[in-house]
Amino acid sequence: GQQLNQSPQSMxxxxxxxxSMNCTSSSIFNTWLWYKQEPGEGPVLLIALYxxxxxxxxxxxxxxxxxxxxxxxxxxxxxxPSDVGIYFCAGQGANNLFFGTGTRLTVIP
Amino acid sequence: GAVVxxxxxxxxxxxxxxxxxxxxxxxFQATTMFWYRQFPKQxxxxxxxxxxxxxxxxxxxxxxxxxxxxxxxxxxxxxxxTSAHPEDSSFYICSARGGNGEKLFxxxxxxxxxx
Numbered sequence: 001g002q003q004l005n006q007s008p009q010s011m012x013x014x015x016x017x018x019x020s021m022n023c024t025s026s027s028i029f030n031t032w033l034w035y036k037q038e039p040g041e042g043p044v045l046l047i048a049l050y051x052x053x054x055x056x057x058x059x060x061x062x063x064x065x066x067x068x069x070x071x072x073x074x075x076x077x078x079x080x081p082s083d084v085g086i087y088f089c090a091g092q093g094a095n096n097l098f099f100g101t102g103t104r105l106t107v108i109p
Numbered sequence: 110g111a112v113v114x115x116x117x118x119x120x121x122x123x124x125x126x127x128x129x130x131x132x133x134x135x136x137f138q139a140t141t142m143f144w145y146r147q148f149p150k151q152x153x154x155x156x157x158x159x160x161x162x163x164x165x166x167x168x169x170x171x172x173x174x175x176x177x178x179x180x181x182x183x184x185x186x187x188x189x190x191t192s193a194h195p196e197d198s199s200f201y202i203c204s205a206r207g208g209n210g211e212k213l214f215x216x217x218x219x220x221x222x223x224x
Contacts, residue, residue, distance in 0.1 A: 033213075035215075040118075040200075040217075040218065040220065041217050041218060042113075042115070042202045042204075042215035042216050042217045042218045043153070043202075043215050044215070045212070045213070045214075048212070088152060088153065092213075096143075096155060096158060097143060097155065097204070097213055098155060099145075099152045099153040099154075099155075100152060101151075101152045102151075102152050104150075
């Protein structure tokens with residue numbers, strides 16, 4: 001299946017710092033999604049983006065759908081210890097959802 | 110919010126046995142369900158897409174005779190790993206999409222360990 005390129009692969013940050021991660025694809029997607037996954041659990045949806053150029057916030061999280069529809073970024077402001085986990089972007093085409101390679105976030109108190 | 114229940118959460122089996130994983134949408138009708146596999150420290154890889162009442166569509170490289178998918182009702186899809194081998198050990202996750210087609214909800218996953 002198709003895979004999206006996500007960077008960085010991992011991040012170690014101090015509590016309170018801001019975080020930024022991005023996702024790129026060679027294909028155009030109609031919808032971009034950002035998920036968080038904790039060990040042994042399925043992904044949980046954080047933000048969904050439906051329109052090119054859209055900028056959406058959910059609390060301390062902000063995500064944007066790139067103009068070209070081939071990329072997206074996620075920002076987390078003022079990180080806290082419970083932000084630790086793996087963050088995945090996902091692109092939704094006509095009937096499929098393809099995931100990025102993931103960004104493993106570690107927050108140091 | 111919508112809930113997808115996946116069962117079992119963990120299964121350990123002997124090589125050569127078959128394992129069935131269930132995925133249920135608890136409060137909505139799922140016209141489409143997806144099955145993913147995730148190896149340790151890797152991303153989720155789509156295995157197959159199933160639409161209620163029709164045959165599943167498998168991604169390239171996924172053996173349809175090994176990973177049997179049944180989506181007989183609007184609230185239940187099953188994945189059967191037939192004659193499982195150690196290399197099939199992985200985290201399997203289902204997801205379901207409702208009639209409005211906008212959001213996807215994930216199950217909590219099944220950790221399969223084949224000895």
